[in-house]
Amino acid sequence: MPQISIIIPVLNESESIGQVVASMLWHLIAECIVVDNGSTDATAQIAQAAGARIINSPRGYGAACKAGSEAALSTSDILVYMDGDGSDIIDDLPCLIAPIEANEADFVIASRIRGQRESGSMLPSQVFAGHLVGLLLRLTLGVRYTDMGPFRAIRRTSLETLQMQELTYGWNLEMQIKAAKQKLRILEIPVNYRARIGGTSKVSGNLGASLKAATRILEVLFRVTLSSRTH
Numbered sequence: 001m002p003q004i005s006i007i008i009p010v011l012n013e014s015e016s017i018g019q020v021v022a023s024m025l026w027h028l029i030a031e032c033i034v035v036d037n038g039s040t041d042a043t044a045q046i047a048q049a050a051g052a053r054i055i056n057s058p059r060g061y062g063a064a065c066k067a068g069s070e071a072a073l074s075t076s077d078i079l080v081y082m083d084g085d086g087s088d089i090i091d092d093l094p095c096l097i098a099p100i101e102a103n104e105a106d107f108v109i110a111s112r113i114r115g116q117r118e119s120g121s122m123l124p125s126q127v128f129a130g131h132l133v134g135l136l137l138r139l140t141l142g143v144r145y146t147d148m149g150p151f152r153a154i155r156r157t158s159l160e161t162l163q164m165q166e167l168t169y170g171w172n173l174e175m176q177i178k179a180a181k182q183k184l185r186i187l188e189i190p191v192n193y194r195a196r197i198g199g200t201s202k203v204s205g206n207l208g209a210s211l212k213a214a215t216r217i218l219e220v221l222f223r224v225t226l227s228s229r230t231h
Contacts, residue, residue: 014197
């Protein structure tokens with residue numbers, strides 16, 4: 001079976017990360033990497049005690065994802081990304097990786113929009129953004145996406161062809177646009193989604209952060225999409 005590395009970027013998730021790491025399907029994965037993005041609480045210590053390998057990265061969601069990708073075991077064939085707040089349901093992992101293991105897909109995205117969402121797990125603005133970005137990408141690149149959620153799996157060799165550059169919250173969208181550009185075999189599957197276990201969202205937790213993230217995502221959307229069309 002292909003080896004799998006789970007990569008979890010975190011920033012002050014001490015209330016949830018222990019439970020997230022402890023719930024890993026350890027019989028299916030080679031390792032769980034928790035990427036500390038500058039936490040000021042006990043996130044790293046709790047994650048390590050629960051069984052994760054800890055690495056540090058410069059600030060930025062994309063920077064953490066990139067650092068985790070580069071730190072993954074060289075023997076891992078599949079990289080899986082998820083959040084550390086407990087909202088992603090690890091029991092969906094087999095469905096996420098099965099198409100890659102069967103050589104039917106290179107990149108699989110877990111869609112919260114198509115699945116069942118626990119009340120309060122996503123803001124209406126997040127649902128709207130998923131639909132809007134999906135429409136724009138369908139019109140410009142001809143690819144169908146419904147979500148930019150964090151829970152996703154990609155073949156390691158496929159990720160390397162994308163040459164990811166985005167270091168902020170635009171990482172997920174850059175990956176999806178470049179995957180379409182590279183004509184990867186992309187699959188989106190519905191998953192269930194729950195409210196975070198504890199703490200406050202770094203994006204939806206306050207208006208300023210939400211606006212900053214939205215602006216960055218739109219910038220990535222137009223920059224990378226136009227670049228894709230040019231090339």
